[in-house]
Each structure stands twice: as C-alpha cells, then as structure tokens.
Amino acid sequence: MGANKPFTSADIEEAISWGKLIGVNYEPLVKLLRKKSLTASDKSEIRKYSSVYAVKMLEKAGIDVVYDGEQQRSEMYQYAVNLSEGFVFRGLVRSFDNKYYQKAACVGKPRIKKPWHTDELGLLEGITDHEIKIPITGAYTIAAWSFDEYYQKKIKGLGSPSALSNIAKARRQFVLDVARNLLRPNIKALLDRGATWIQIDEPAATTIPSEVPLFVESFNESVKGLKGKFSVHICFSDYRLLFPHIKNLENCSQYALEFSNRDSKKLGTREGDRPGYEILKWFKKYKVPGAFGLGVTDIHTDFLESPELIRDRILYSAKILGDPNLINPTPDCGLRTRTWEVAYKKLLNTSKGSRLAEKSL
Amino acid sequence: MKIYSYIHGIYPRSSDLVHITRDLDRGRAKVSEYEKTLKRDYEKLIKAQKNAGLDFIESGNLSWQDIFRPITQSTDGLESEVITRWFDNNTFFRQPRITKNKLKFDEKKFAKFLPRVSGKQKVSLPSAFTFAKSLGRGGWSFDKALGEITEILGKVYNYLEERGVSFIQFNEPYLVYYEPSAKDIEQFNKSVRKIVGKKNGVKTGVQFYFGDVSKIIKKIDLENFDVLGIDFYKTNPKSLPKISIDLAAGIVEGRNSLIEDPKSLEKFASSLISKTEGDLYITNNSDLELLPETVAAKKIEILGKVQAALFKKSAA
Numbered sequence: 001m002g003a004n005k006p007f008t009s010a011d012i013e014e015a016i017s018w019g020k021l022i023g024v025n026y027e028p029l030v031k032l033l034r035k036k037s038l039t040a041s042d043k044s045e046i047r048k049y050s051s052v053y054a055v056k057m058l059e060k061a062g063i064d065v066v067y068d069g070e071q072q073r074s075e076m077y078q079y080a081v082n083l084s085e086g087f088v089f090r091g092l093v094r095s096f097d098n099k100y101y102q103k104a105a106c107v108g109k110p111r112i113k114k115p116w117h118t119d120e121l122g123l124l125e126g127i128t129d130h131e132i133k134i135p136i137t138g139a140y141t142i143a144a145w146s147f148d149e150y151y152q153k154k155i156k157g158l159g160s161p162s163a164l165s166n167i168a169k170a171r172r173q174f175v176l177d178v179a180r181n182l183l184r185p186n187i188k189a190l191l192d193r194g195a196t197w198i199q200i201d202e203p204a205a206t207t208i209p210s211e212v213p214l215f216v217e218s219f220n221e222s223v224k225g226l227k228g229k230f231s232v233h234i235c236f237s238d239y240r241l242l243f244p245h246i247k248n249l250e251n252c253s254q255y256a257l258e259f260s261n262r263d264s265k266k267l268g269t270r271e272g273d274r275p276g277y278e279i280l281k282w283f284k285k286y287k288v289p290g291a292f293g294l295g296v297t298d299i300h301t302d303f304l305e306s307p308e309l310i311r312d313r314i315l316y317s318a319k320i321l322g323d324p325n326l327i328n329p330t331p332d333c334g335l336r337t338r339t340w341e342v343a344y345k346k347l348l349n350t351s352k353g354s355r356l357a358e359k360s361l
Numbered sequence: 362m363k364i365y366s367y368i369h370g371i372y373p374r375s376s377d378l379v380h381i382t383r384d385l386d387r388g389r390a391k392v393s394e395y396e397k398t399l400k401r402d403y404e405k406l407i408k409a410q411k412n413a414g415l416d417f418i419e420s421g422n423l424s425w426q427d428i429f430r431p432i433t434q435s436t437d438g439l440e441s442e443v444i445t446r447w448f449d450n451n452t453f454f455r456q457p458r459i460t461k462n463k464l465k466f467d468e469k470k471f472a473k474f475l476p477r478v479s480g481k482q483k484v485s486l487p488s489a490f491t492f493a494k495s496l497g498r499g500g501w502s503f504d505k506a507l508g509e510i511t512e513i514l515g516k517v518y519n520y521l522e523e524r525g526v527s528f529i530q531f532n533e534p535y536l537v538y539y540e541p542s543a544k545d546i547e548q549f550n551k552s553v554r555k556i557v558g559k560k561n562g563v564k565t566g567v568q569f570y571f572g573d574v575s576k577i578i579k580k581i582d583l584e585n586f587d588v589l590g591i592d593f594y595k596t597n598p599k600s601l602p603k604i605s606i607d608l609a610a611g612i613v614e615g616r617n618s619l620i621e622d623p624k625s626l627e628k629f630a631s632s633l634i635s636k637t638e639g640d641l642y643i644t645n646n647s648d649l650e651l652l653p654e655t656v657a658a659k660k661i662e663i664l665g666k667v668q669a670a671l672f673k674k675s676a677a
Contacts, residue, residue, distance in 0.1 A: 090618045091376065091653020094452035096444055097426050098382040103653065104619045145451050145620035158612065159593040160630050208449045236444060262443060300444055349471065 005262060007033040015053075018340065022056040024049075039245065048123060055127045057344055062351030065197070066130045069334065072120045074246035075356040076201060077145050078102045078332075079116070080137045084182055086110040086351050090147060099337065105147035115189040122193065133197040134190060135233065139222055144204035171211070175218050184221035197229040199256060199293075203333075206237040212245045220250045229253055231293065235333040236261065239279045243286055255283070256293025258332035259313070261300060267312050274316040281320055291325075292317070295332035296353065297346040302338065304345050308354025315360055324361050329354045363640040364630075364675065365416040366668040369485045369568055369590070370615070370648030371428065372421030373657050378402045399423060403476055409658055413665025417483035417528050420476050427454035428487045428532065428648075429495065429668055431474035436513055438464035445496060448538055448571050450616070450651060458497040464509050466516045475521075483528035484521055485648075488567065489514045489556060490549040491535040504548075511552040518556050523565070528564040530590070534647070537572030537595070543580070550582040557585050566590055569648040570611060575600035588639075592646035598633060607639035611646030613664055618656045623666040629669055643667055 012033050019026025029049045032042050058066045072078035078101065080178035081087045086108040092100040117134055124132050130296035157163040183200075190198055200222065205215040223230050231254035234242070238259065246255075263276025280292070294317055296310045311331065317322040329350050335343040374382070381398045384390035406421045422567040425431050427447070433439040438461035445456045475484065487495075492514070493507040501509075521529055535541075536549055549578075557565055568590030568673075574594055583589060583606050590609035591601075610633050612626050630643050643664055 091655050092379050093373070093450050093653055094650060096455070098379070100379050100383075100387050103618075149617075149619045152617065152619060156625070158625075159595070159597045161597060164595075204451060207446065207451065236446065238446075250466075 006036065018053060018057070022053065024052055025054050033156060051120075051123055052127050055124065055130075058342070058347060059128065059130060061344060061347035062355075063347055064122075064130065064132050065328070066128055067133055067135065068120070068124055068127075069205050069336070070135065072123070075101055076105075076135075076137045077142065080142060080182070081146070083113045084110055085113050086150070088147065101145075103145065103147060105149040106143075106151065107149050109150070110142075110174075110181050112182055112185045116186050118189050121190060121195055125194070131139045131197065132195070133199050133231075134195050135199045135201050136183070136186060136190070138200040138202035138205075138215075138232070139218040140175050140211075141204040142182065143171070143175040143178050143204050143218075144207055144211075150174075172214055175214055176221060179218040179221040183218075184224075184226075187222060187226060187228075191226060191228050195228065197231070198281055199231045199233050199254075201233045202235070203233070203235050205232075205234045206241040207237070209241045212241055213248075216248050218244050219252065220248070223251045226251070231256055233257075233293065233333070235295070237291040240282060243282055247286055248287055252290060254291045254293055254328065255288075256295070256330060258295040259303065259317075260295050260298040260332050265303065265305075265309065265311065267308055269312050269316045269319070274313060277313065277320065278315050280317055281315045284320060284322070292321070292327055293330045294327050296329045297331045297350055298334050299335050299338065299346075302342050302344070305349055305353070307349050307352035308355050311356035311360065314354065314357035318357070318361065324357075329357075362634060362637075362675070364620045364668055364671045365607075365640060365642045366626065367415050367417040367483055367528075367642060367644055368410065368419055368421075368649060368661060368664065368666045369483070369484075370419075370532060371420070371425050371650035372406055372419070372423060372648075373650045373652055373654040374423055375402050375405070375654045375659050378423070404496045407478055409661050411480070413661045414669060415661070415665060417481045418478045419483050420478050422474070422485065424474055429454060429457045429492060431471055432466075432487070432492070432513065432517060433457045435468070435471035435474075436464050436466050437461065445495070448534060452651060454495070456495060456497045457492070459499060459501055459506060459509065464513055466513050468516070468520045471517065471520065477524075479650070481527040482525075483530065484526050485530045485532055485568070486514065488518060488531035488533040488535075488549070489552045490545075492531050493552075494535045507548060507552055509556050515556040515558075519617075526563060528566065528588075530566040530568055530588070532568050532648075534569070534571040536577055537569045537574050537592070539572075541577060543555060546577055546580045547662075549554060550580075550585065553585040554582065564588065566607075566609060568592075568609065568644075570615075571595065573597070573600075578602065578604075590642075590644065593629070594646050598636060601636055603635075604637040604639070606637070607642060608633060608637035609642035611644055612667070613643075613645045615645045615647040615649050615660075616651050618652060620656070620659055621663055623663055623670065626663065627670045627674075630667060631674065634653055641671075643671070 046072040050071040052068040081104045088107050089102050089104045093103040103236035151174045155166045231352050235258040259276040296313045297305045370649050381390050385395045410418050434440050439457050441592050442453035443456045444453045489511040493510045494656050498506045564587045565589030570592035573596045574591050588607040592611040
C-alpha cells in the first residue's frame with residue numbers, strides 16, 4: 001500500500017491475521033483501515049498501532065527486552081537529522097544493492113530542534129510491561145553519514161598537508177558538536193522521561209580506522225555524568241579496529257555486535273566451528289568489561305537459523321567469554337529489510353535457541 | 362599539451378530509478394518499467410556529459426550494484442555474498458567469492474551491463490589487483506586468485522576493445538589506501554601487463570583513489586598505461602615527480618556535496634600542467650556514486666567549466 005492510497009483487503013487481512021497471532025485487539029485498527037478517507041488523527045493512530053504490533057510481535061516471539069523496531073522513525077539517520085538544526089538533505093545515496101538512504105549536509109552548527117524519542121518512549125511505556133531499550137543514533141555516525149559543507153567550507157590548499165590536517169580538525173569539531181549539542185540533550189531528555197536503558201547506535205564507528213578514538217571520545221561526551229544503563233551497537237565492521245581504544249569507553253555496559261553475517265551455517269561448538277564469533281577472543285584478551293548483545297541471526301538474508309544453530313552460537317561464545325551471563329542473544333541488527341514473516345520466525349528461533357542454550361549450560 | 366575531461370566510475374541513480382529498483386525488489390514494479398527508467402537515466406547522464414563538453418563519455422555503470430558485481434555475475438565460478446564495507450565509506454559491496462576451480466567469463470552476460478554510447482566511450486573497471494584483494498578466497502592463495510581474476514579481466518578488456526570502446530580505465534584504490542609491499546606492487550604491475558598486453562589503440566588508464574599515490578608512483582610500471590589518474594584530495598602535488606604519461610587529475614570530490622569553486626580548481630589544475638610530459642585530464646577523484654544524483658550532475662558541470670577555462674587560458 002503506497003502513501004495516500006486506500007488500504008487493500010490484503011492489508012486488512014494481514015492486520016487481522018497478525019493481530020490474532022500476537023494477541024492485539026485489532027478491531028479498532030481494522031475499523032480505521034476500512035475508512036475511505038483518513039484524517040490526520042486517524043493516520044497518527046494507525047502509526048501508533050504499528051508500534052503496538054511490533055512490540056507485541058517481539059513479546060510473542062519470547063524476546064525479553066523490547067522496543068518497537070523504530071516504527072515511529074523513518075530511518076535511523078534521517079529521523080534524527082530531520083529533528084536537528086544545521087542540516088539540509090541533499091538526496092539519496094546507496095547503502096548497498098538497491099538500499100538507499102537520504103543523506104544530509106551539515107550547513108550550520110548542529111543544534112537540537114526537539115527531543116527525538118521522548119514521545120516514542122511514552123508510547124512504548126503504555127504498550128508493554130517488559131523492560132524497554134531505546135536506541136538512539138550516535139554522534140559519530142550522524143557526522144560520518146553527513147556531508148560536511150560547514151566545518152570544511154573554508155579549507156584551502158587541495159591535497160596539501162595543511163589541508164589534510166585542517167580536515168581532520170574540522171571532522172573532530174563536527175563530531176563533538178553533534179555529541180554535545182544533539183546526543184547529550186536527547187539522552188538527558190530520555191532519562192528525565194524515565195528511560196532506563198539507552199543503546200547508542202554507531203554503525204560508522206570503525207569506518208575510518210584512525211578515527212576510532214574520536215568515536216570513543218564522542219560516546220563518552222554523549223553520556224558523561226549521566227545516570228542510566230548505556231550500551232553501544234556497532235555492526236558490519238572490522239571489530240579488530242576497535243582495539244585497544246574500546247577499553248576507553250566510559251559508562252558502557254553492553255556491546256551489541258553482529259556476528260551471524262560472517263559465521264558458518266553449520267552446527268558445531270568445537271574450536272574453529274564458529275568463525276563469526278572468534279572476535280570475542282579479542283574482547284577477552286583486552287579485558288574489555290561489559291556484556292554482549294550477541295548477534296545470532298543474519299538480518300540480510302531470509303535464511304532461517306534453526307534454534308540449534310542459535311544455541312551453538314551462544315554456547316560457543318559463552319565458552320570464549322567464560323561467563324554465559326555476559327550474553328544477551330539478539331539479531332545482528334535491525335530486521336527492516338526482511339518481511340514480517342521472516343523477522344518473526346528469526347526472533348522466535350532466537351528465543352527458542354536461547355532456551356536450548358540455557359538447558360545445556 | 363591538450364586538456365581533456367571525463368568522469369569515471371559508478372554514477373548515482375536518479376531518485377526515480379532508486380524508487381523503481383526498490384519497487385522491483387518488492388514485486389511492486391515490472392521489469393519493463395525499470396528498464397524504461399534506467400534508459401532515461403542513461404540518456405540524461407550522457408546528455409549531461411556532452412553538454413558539459415566532456416571528451417570521453419561513460420554510461421555511468423547505472424545498473425551495477427557495486428564495482429565487481431557485473432563481472433561476478435558474468436563469470437561462472439564467482440558468486441557475490443557477504444556484505445562488506447567499501448573502504449572507509451558508508452556504502453557496501455557484496456564480496457565476490459571463488460566457488461569453482463576454473464572461472465569462465467560470458468561476454469553476452471556482461472554486455473547487458475554496458476550499453477553502447479555514441480561518441481568516444483570510456484569504461485571504468487575494477488583493477489584485477491583490487492578485485493583479487495577484495496575476494497573471499499576460500500582455500501585459494503592470493504597469487505592463484507589474482508591469476509584467475511587477471512585472466513577474466515583480460516577477457517573483459519579484449520571484449521571491450523573489440524567492441525570499439527575508446528578508453529578503458531582500471532580503478533585501483535587498494536594499492537594506495539593500504540600500505541602495499543614491494544611484492545604487492547610487482548603483482549599489480551604484472552597483472553596489468555598481462556591484461557593490457559599489446560594495446561591496439563584503446564586508451565588505457567588507471568585511477569588511484571582514497572590514498573596518496575606518491576608513496577608508490579616510482580614503482581608503478583607506467584608503460585602499461587596511457588593515463589595516470591590521481592586523487593588530489595589525498596595526494597600532495599608537490600610530492601610527485603614529473604609524470605611521463607598523461608595525467609588525470611581527480612580534482613572534483615566524489616565524497617562531499619560541497620560544490621567546488623571552478624576558479625580555484627582552474628588555478629589548481631593549471632599548476633599541474635608542469636607535472637606531466639603528456640596531456641592533462643580533469644576528472645572526479647573517486648566514483649560519483651557516493652553523492653546524490655543532483656549533486657553529481659553539478660559536479661559534471663564544474664568539470665566542464667574548469668576544462669573550458671583551462672582551454673581558453675591555454676589558447677590565449
């Protein structure tokens with residue numbers, strides 16, 4: 001169903017069948033979906049249902065700590081930048097294959113326009129009794145994913161050593177301004193609203209190896225002195241580049257990382273059976289404190305990991321870390337590129353695999 | 362000395378083309394609608410290059426999902442799999458993987474990725490060295506993998522030559538982004554020599570980008586090429602010796618939307634004239650696909666303006 005087109009009978013059937021499966025009172029939603037024309041208030045209500053369905057889907061799949069899969073956000077970067085001053089969108093840029101994102105240019109000093117996620121938190125609190133984890137796009141990623149038409153505007157001397165040095169300084173200023181003027185006020189607003197766990201999403205953290213210390217600095221600047229549980233999510237990266245700098249992350253209690261994308265699809269827990277999880281040995285070697293959001297399902301394919309495969313991934317990781325309590329199984333990353341059917345099955349098998357692992361431990 | 366201009370690499374898709382590829386993936390659009398939109402994008406890009414007065418015309422590789430995919434999909438024994446970051450960019454490619462002992466290239470399949478362009482057509486390809494370094498090799502040694510990929514790229518090169526393409530460019534970021542060993546450079550040189558062999562009139566270039574070429578330039582066998590392309594956002598011209606072949610100056614930035622001032626670029630490009638014994642080309646430093654299409658279109662105009670100003674200056 002496209003924007004401003006009526007919902008089809010297939011859409012309504014889908015709302016009913018999912019509603020039945022996950023235990024949502026879908027009647028009011030279906031009544032809305034059947035309307036010939038929708039008011040702004042109707043559309044807002046339908047959007048809220050999208051969060052209800054997402055949270056209930058996670059609960060039905062047996063997931064312990066929930067959120068709504070960012071239903072109220074257009075996309076992790078675009079949504080945050082839309083609510084910030086100092087940015088102008090320039091157009092679509094490819095992520096991979098036919099997946100694109102709207103990329104903005106920083107044209108002025110970044111400032112918060114309005115808190116990004118406090119309304120969303122309020123909505124989620126009304127939907128679930130489960131623990132809620134709110135993700136927020138991190139400062140380094142926002143800066144790294146933006147063009148820079150402000151901080152680099154006055155740099156001259158193409159290719160010269162002074163130009164390269166000035167570009168590095170400009171980038172640092174950009175990132176830290178985002179941390180101080182966008183992330184910190186947003187995190188504070190969420191904590192004031194009652195958030196207990198905030199995950200800072202930093203998929204760009206290792207993009208430029210020499211800037212990993214800058215990512216660490218920006219994380220610390222974002223959460224300095226604030227009281228809450230903070231975690232960091234970094235995906236599709238060369239995690240070796242995080243070391244040793246990641247030891248300097250302050251106030252970070254969990255690392256939510258992606259592993260399935262690079263792991264074998266075969267069962268096994270012997271040494272070498274799980275190539276995707278070998279990087280955990282680096283965390284052990286460098287004595288990085290904290291738990292792991294352990295990515296156990298690949299979000300880029302429809303391949304359905306069996307509960308046994310997920311069990312083996314958990315057990316292998318527990319062996320490396322020496323403490324199964326450090327492991328919280330999750331998908332590698334967000335499931336937005338999958339259908340609901342595939343996403344639900346992957347989540348269901350994640351909880352089934354976790355239960356199998358618990359029995360073995 | 363002559364001054365030329367061109368663009369290279371993958372060009373970004375228009376928002377219409379982006380939306381229809383998404384719809385195609387989701388089963389909401391027909392292949393015929395996609396092909397119609399793709400053709401419109403090709404025509405728009407070719408017109409933009411010609412209007413800007415560029416000397417060699419690229420088709421923009423608009424149907425390419427990444428720099429390796431058309432070759433992977435045209436070669437029995439190669440598959441695309443793991444999503445991997447493209448150097449230090451927020452864009453990803455699917456890592457090619459060797460799945461058979463012997464690779465077999467199919468030119469008919471490859472032809473579908475490269476529409477013909479009227480006028481002097483230029484084509485950008487990955488260099489065999491960067492290709493082999495980016496592979497998931499399984500049990501293969503790098504030497505063996507490079508050998509196989511060199512052979513495949515040799516077939517691609519010969520096919521394009523027979524087709525009448527005027528200029529073939531190899532894109533080589535790996536050697537300048539990382540710290541190459543002497544053996545790496547030797548392997549690169551050997552691989553290119555094998556591909557290029559006896560050139561039959563097709564101009565051949567290499568574009569180094571994402572790194573400083575001055576670190577390796579003295580070891581690159583420039584006899585394999587007619588044109589040496591340099592990313593001047595990463596290379597200080599003062600660190601370069603005089604180049605014995607044509608120089609392609611990457612002076613329009615493919616990774617930032619900041620629109621360059623043509624006068625500043627003209628001044629910079631003028632200063633490069635003494636750096637080469639051959640002709641000067643002006644171009645983008647790296648693929649324009651990391652920009653939105655509307656911004657990339659402005660950068661084509663900038664190239665045209667800079668070339669026109671340089672030409673006027675040299676004629677005066």
